[in-house]
Amino acid sequence: MSSSMGMAFKSLRRRKLRTAFTVSGIVVGVALILVLLSLTAGTSTRAGALINTLSPAQITVVNATGRTAATAGAGGTFVFRGGGGGGFGGGRLGGGGGTAAATFASLFGDSSTLDQSVADAVGNLTGVSVASPTLSSTGYVSGTASFITGIDPATYKEATGGLNIVTGGNLANSTSGSQIVVGQNLATNLGLSVGSVVTVGSNATGGSPYTVVGIYSTGNTFTERFSYIPLTNAQAIANKTGQISEVYVKADSPNEVAQVTSEITASFPGVSAIAPSTFTGAAATLSGTLTTFFTIIGLAALLAGSFGVVNTMMMSISERTREIGALKAIGAKKGQIMRIFLSEAFLIGVIGAVVGVAIGVAITLALPYLTGAATTTTVRGAGLGGLFRGALSPTLTLNTILLSLGLGIVVGILSGVYPAWRASRMDPVEALRHV
Amino acid sequence: MSSKRGGETVGEEEPAAVAASSKDGRPVVVQTVDLAKRYRRGRIAVDGLDGVSITIAKGEIIGIIGPSGSGKTTLLNLVGGLDRPTHGKVLVDGFDLGGLDDGELADYRLKKIGFIFQFYNLISTLNAVENIELPMGLANVPKEEREERARELLSIVGLQLRANHMPEELSGGEQQRVAVARALSNSPSVILGDEPTGDLDSKSAKALMDLIWNLRKEKKVTFILVTHDPFVVARCDRVFSIRDGKVIGEVVPKSIGAKHASDEEKQMMDSFY
Numbered sequence: 059m060s061s062s063m064g065m066a067f068k069s070l071r072r073r074k075l076r077t078a079f080t081v082s083g084i085v086v087g088v089a090l091i092l093v094l095l096s097l098t099a100g101t102s103t104r105a106g107a108l109i110n111t112l113s114p115a116q117i118t119v120v121n122a123t124g125r126t127a128a129t130a131g132a133g134g135t136f137v138f139r140g141g142g143g144g145g146f147g148g149g150r151l152g153g154g155g156g157t158a159a160a161t162f163a164s165l166f167g168d169s170s171t172l173d174q175s176v177a178d179a180v181g182n183l184t185g186v187s188v189a190s191p192t193l194s195s196t197g198y199v200s201g202t203a204s205f206i207t208g209i210d211p212a213t214y215k216e217a218t219g220g221l222n223i224v225t226g227g228n229l230a231n232s233t234s235g236s237q238i239v240v241g242q243n244l245a246t247n248l249g250l251s252v253g254s255v256v257t258v259g260s261n262a263t264g265g266s267p268y269t270v271v272g273i274y275s276t277g278n279t280f281t282e283r284f285s286y287i288p289l290t291n292a293q294a295i296a297n298k299t300g301q302i303s304e305v306y307v308k309a310d311s312p313n314e315v316a317q318v319t320s321e322i323t324a325s326f327p328g329v330s331a332i333a334p335s336t337f338t339g340a341a342a343t344l345s346g347t348l349t350t351f352f353t354i355i356g357l358a359a360l361l362a363g364s365f366g367v368v369n370t371m372m373m374s375i376s377e378r379t380r381e382i383g384a385l386k387a388i389g390a391k392k393g394q395i396m397r398i399f400l401s402e403a404f405l406i407g408v409i410g411a412v413v414g415v416a417i418g419v420a421i422t423l424a425l426p427y428l429t430g431a432a433t434t435t436t437v438r439g440a441g442l443g444g445l446f447r448g449a450l451s452p453t454l455t456l457n458t459i460l461l462s463l464g465l466g467i468v469v470g471i472l473s474g475v476y477p478a479w480r481a482s483r484m485d486p487v488e489a490l491r492h493v
Numbered sequence: 494m495s496s497k498r499g500g501e502t503v504g505e506e507e508p509a510a511v512a513a514s515s516k517d518g519r520p521v522v523v524q525t526v527d528l529a530k531r532y533r534r535g536r537i538a539v540d541g542l543d544g545v546s547i548t549i550a551k552g553e554i555i556g557i558i559g560p561s562g563s564g565k566t567t568l569l570n571l572v573g574g575l576d577r578p579t580h581g582k583v584l585v586d587g588f589d590l591g592g593l594d595d596g597e598l599a600d601y602r603l604k605k606i607g608f609i610f611q612f613y614n615l616i617s618t619l620n621a622v623e624n625i626e627l628p629m630g631l632a633n634v635p636k637e638e639r640e641e642r643a644r645e646l647l648s649i650v651g652l653q654l655r656a657n658h659m660p661e662e663l664s665g666g667e668q669q670r671v672a673v674a675r676a677l678s679n680s681p682s683v684i685l686g687d688e689p690t691g692d693l694d695s696k697s698a699k700a701l702m703d704l705i706w707n708l709r710k711e712k713k714v715t716f717i718l719v720t721h722d723p724f725v726v727a728r729c730d731r732v733f734s735i736r737d738g739k740v741i742g743e744v745v746p747k748s749i750g751a752k753h754a755s756d757e758e759k760q761m762m763d764s765f766y
Contacts, residue, residue: 072617389599389606486575
């Protein structure tokens with residue numbers, strides 16, 4: 059029958075309130091699934107980006123006195139984010155206590171250092187393509203606090219992929235010289251451009267003049283507040299001659315990363331080698347677990363919604379028993395009756411899915427503002443706020459929307475199958491006798 | 494027209510005495526041959542109908558009377574293809590319903606039968622004209638054609654001004670007239686009514702019977718009406734009295750009807766008998 063959809067529509071329209079209640083079950087389920095999927099997608103994207111930002115090389119070698127913290131970092135990547143609000147939010151850059159700060163320090167080597175000779179030794183190991191020594195410390199660029207990283211420009215680019223220079227160029231290939239590359243955020247704050255001269259030193263007032271040769275971008279305001287100078291100069295400023303905070307290592311092949319990592323740890327007692335890919339792996343696993351968990355919650359909500367649809371439809375069929383009997387008496391076939399009720403279920407599914415997606419999208423878009431606003435305003439370094447706002451930063455994708463939409467419609471139709479089948483199988487004689 | 498009263502007399506003219514036309518030459522529309530229906534109520538078998546053989550000609554208005562549980566509605570359901578007999582045959586337009594499967598029976602109901610019920614049973618979510626279109630929609634009649642025919646039928650039953658009213662906005666009498674129009678929509682051979690005036694006041698009941706008489710006169714529609722209503726009985730051509738699943742009598746209510754019938758109706762009744 060061509061007008062079964064029309065009949066279904068009229069039937070739903072005539073019972074608006076009940077339809078609204080029925081539909082709301084699907085709406086809640088669909089909206090929940092959409093928000094949860096967007097949240098997990100956002101979380102894993104952010105976690106991956108964060109790890110890659112903090113540790114640019116395949117392997118990072120640090121002093122093992124930071125080992126406890128480093129291990130904690132490796133075991134629970136999300137310590138970064140969890141501790142972020144407390145550890146960094148209230149404290150100064152690089153300061154403060156807590157696991158997160160310690161982990162952070164271990165990666166950047168602010169507390170414990172290695173002898174520079176370790177870099178050469180690591181570079182001689184089999185499977186190692188290049189080992190680049192760096193020294194990270196806190197210092198001041200024209201009076202503004204910054205992480206100042208001393209690098210060996212000749213090996214740094216190969217070991218880490220280098221900085222994403224947007225203006226100017228890299229440091230000259232020398233471990234000394236009064237050149238500096240600054241992050242975009244720092245450049246903007248200080249009004250710097252290529253050729254500008256800044257003072258770089260260990261305290262806010264002193265320092266020597268450096269010429270800005272390049273400005274880099276990371277897309278993350280936090281790491282764009284860093285600066286890079288030749289290694290020897292950095293050691294002098296930090297008063298750590300011959301010392302480095304970490305060695306960035308690149309293996310001959312990505313497949314050898316794990317092997318090289320354990321080789322380094324075995325060869326150098328007191329040294330810790332960290333491969334961020336293992337973080338990323340852990341993050342991916344955790345994110346996968348979260349996705350599964352949230353999907354199950356969402357599906358449970360949809361299932362509950364579908365019981366609502368089944369219930370309402372059974373009620374509706376029971377109320378309309380005589381009408382169904384009459385439909386059969388005037389010649390409606392089983393398939394035609396089935397189609398009328400399935401159309402009703404389909405419409406409930408469509409309305410529920412569309413409204414659910416609309417609400418879900420609205421919530422998803424509103425979440426960063428609801429959860430992120432506080433962070434940005436209280437943290438002095440806006441960059442930190444930007445970095446750690448990732449905690450509730452959902453990613454909305456077309457796939458998620460289509461998946462939620464499809465799920466709602468499918469659940470609607472499936473919920474209608476049994477009631478429609480019951481209606482189609484009704485004995486007309488009994489149905490007509492029904493009072 | 495022949496009628497066999499009770500199962501015991503069936504043997505005489507049995508079995509396939511399929512009448513092509515009644516004795517006055519009018520074509521036979523409905524014939525039942527030794528029709529029986531046995532129900533199971535728990536472990537007890539109950540005879541709903543027990544050997545009914547009746548023949549109904551085109552354009553007749555037939556009444557079926559009897560106490561509750563006598564088998565009136567069962568007979569109607571069997572003729573209407575809503576139920577299957579345990580024994581015997583139903584022939585409509587000479588065609589045996591016995592061999593039809595569920596889908597074919599639905600098709601038979603759609604095209605050969607019109608139903609009207611005591612409580613109208615209009616689809617509550619459809620308005621008057623949509624209710625009339627419904628059987629045509631089920632029969633895949635094109636939209637324009639069924640709309641046009643629904644409007645025409647609506648004016649035949651005198652409700653052209655109520656086309657877009659929902660059933661709940663119509664009086665009982667009006668709903669029943671919409672139901673009659675719906676029953677007529679696929680031009681059936683026979684219209685079956687189960688207590689069609691059972692829920693109507695006497696004025697509406699009279700209007701309905703006037704409509705039925707008019708339809709018979711104008712369109713040669715055949716009616717079988719199960720009823721308790723003496724007024725309906727009075728205006729039937731013939732009335733079968735059923736008790737315990739058997740036809741125990743056939744009445745021609747001319748004398749009763751004469752008191753109520755108009756001159757035209759009397760004349761028509763006279764011409765039939």
